[in-house]
Amino acid sequence: MHCNMKLKIFPLAIVLFITFLFILTSCSYGDKNSIEEKLQKVLDDGISKYDVRGVSAAVIFPDQKVWKGVSGTSYDTVSMKSDMLFAIGSITKNIVATLTLKLAEEGMLSLDDPLSKWLPRYLYVDNTITIRQLLNHTSGIYMFWDNQEIWDD
Known part of the structure; x- marks a missing residue:
């Protein structure tokens, strides 16, 4: 992975992580659909703001329910899917x-x-x-x- 790409991905990862924590702690747990919508919005907004092609994230809720979100494309015009593998490098x-x-x-x-x-x-x-x-x-x-x-x- 090129250094320039690492410089783009690292801030996005930090921002997404902090935003996810903020969303999860600021929403009532019973309002799971709203939380999931907010998480997806963070992904959608993040790829534009940080000029990255695609992103994938997951959250495990206290009841063990798993939310998976994706946004953008993987390569060429292939849409991101939650089961795609990433070379996550040093993270x-x-x-x-x-x-x-x-x-x-x-x-x-x-x-x-x-x-x-x-x-x-x-x-x-x-x-x-x-x-x-x-x-x-x-x-x-x-x-x-x-x-x-x-x-x-």
Whole structure:
């Protein structure tokens, strides 16, 4: 993904997330149709405002009902669909970090636990690397994508 595209998508993702939180907390829960309409409007307005081709989002309500919304096009003139896959790139780092910190807050793990405690078969990693080092990118683990041995295992 080109840097310019990342610069367009990141602000949209942040704005959509904050807007979704605002909508969900400002509407009464019984007014679900209104919430869903507002969420869809955020998507529709967002693609124009941030000049992106298409967007997809989902919200899980407290009763486990799932709302899925899409807006725009995927490629050429193909309309977005809620089951399309995205290359979401580095955004997963934020998700993993948030969930890891939540687990630490709940006492289920420590940021100073060695990686080997949770992934004992992780190849080529010494047992002094901690979860904290993984989160702040100081573990020294090399980029392994091109190492075929990893993928063959």
